[in-house]
């Protein structure tokens with residue numbers, strides 16, 4: 213009883229704190245054209261049921277089932293994207309994939325990459341809650357549990373994330389690449405075919421490949437590279453990311469450079485799961501693999517952890533090129549100077565037919581996740597991640 217009530221009090225205080233933050237707007241980053249109060253928060257109506265995101269393994273088996281069931285249920289909700297926008301879109305889930313395809317070259321390797329994907333992941337969470345009635349925690353994937361000391365390809369495949377029954381399913385069967393394909397392939401790839409088990413083995417990926425929005429449906433494919441996840445999703449890489457002094461550097465370490473050798477945590481998840489032939493490795497259609505959201509929720513958690521380390525400065529710290537890859541001398545050879553203007557708090561974010569909010573959204577609106585009605589059960593700290601990185605290095 214005593215233990216129960218302590219737990220209950222803890223849960224209650226998290227919920228109360230969230231309600232308070234949302235309704236008062238105390239911690240709203242001042243954004244251009246708004247007063248920062250609750251009336252100007254476009255997400256205010258979503259704050260009534262605050263969500264605490266949790267690692268996949270922290271969901272009960274029932275919650276895992278309900279989550280996987282809800283994602284599948286979204287495949288039966290009609291799409292809103294018209295044929296003129298994405299002719300092959302068949303359901304509500306596809307609205308998200310379609311907008312990602314449409315904006316591929318304007319939301320990657322730019323300053324608003326993290327804000328856009330925060331907003332997109334939030335929108336997916338809200339679709340699950342508002343359109344198919346999911347009420348459990350929204351999950352993230354803490355990469356560190358499946359990489360580093362004591363982990364190998366075998367343990368990676370056995371992660372509860374890829375569980376063949378109450379998980380996202382595993383790798384596709386190995387597909388041989390042609391010599392031309394192999395030349396540009398992700399090192400360590402091990403699959404490439406259709407996912408054989410798990411909650412999405414019968415799923416149809418209706419859009420893609422690449423920019424195609426009027427092609428035939430395909431299976432969900434995966435092409436795991438444990439080499440890649442182990443190299444870019446270990447504590448040492450997260451640590452280097454969290455140590456960035458400002459957002460300009462932070463975002464570039466997250467996104468990495470234009471080659472596999474220059475990847476960051478973002479590419480680590482995409483190419484570690486998608487390899488050469490998998491959906492997650494396709495820059496356009498990657499949200500077509502439901503594991504996309506687990507990975508992006510954790511990227512968002514890295515950003516939020518970093519913001520919380522110096523909140524007064526980082527609640528408004530935003531920059532980075534507004535044009536793809538237009539970086540200032542960063543990991544580019546030969547070096548070039550940034551020509552485009554930096555992303556600002558007033559840079560607009562638009563999810564087109566996937567949109568769940570009335571009115572325009574800006575980067576400034578998504579700087580503070582408590583204003584969007586969610587938070588994380590646990591954040592990364594420099595101390596924890598350093599301990600983990602040292603343990604891996606000594607392994």
Ligand SMILES: *[C@@H]1O[C@H](CO)[C@@H](O)[C@H](O)[C@H]1NC(C)=O
Pocket residue numbers: 297313314315
């Ligand atoms: C994205 O969608 C808009 C609005 O439908 C359209 O005008 C634009 O051409 C599309 N862009 C790409 C790259 O498909």
Ligand SMILES: *[C@@H]1O[C@H](CO)[C@@H](O)[C@H](O)[C@H]1NC(C)=O
Pocket residue numbers: 442443446448449452
């Ligand atoms: C992290 O460790 C892995 C495995 O030893 C290594 O391949 C990678 O380069 C390291 N990354 C960083 C940022 O130190």
Ligand SMILES: *[C@@H]1O[C@H](CO)[C@@H](O)[C@H](O)[C@H]1NC(C)=O
Pocket residue numbers: 460531532540550551552553554
């Ligand atoms: C963009 O922001 C960075 C970091 O604040 C700054 O160093 C750089 O000069 C800015 N670039 C432009 C083109 O404004």
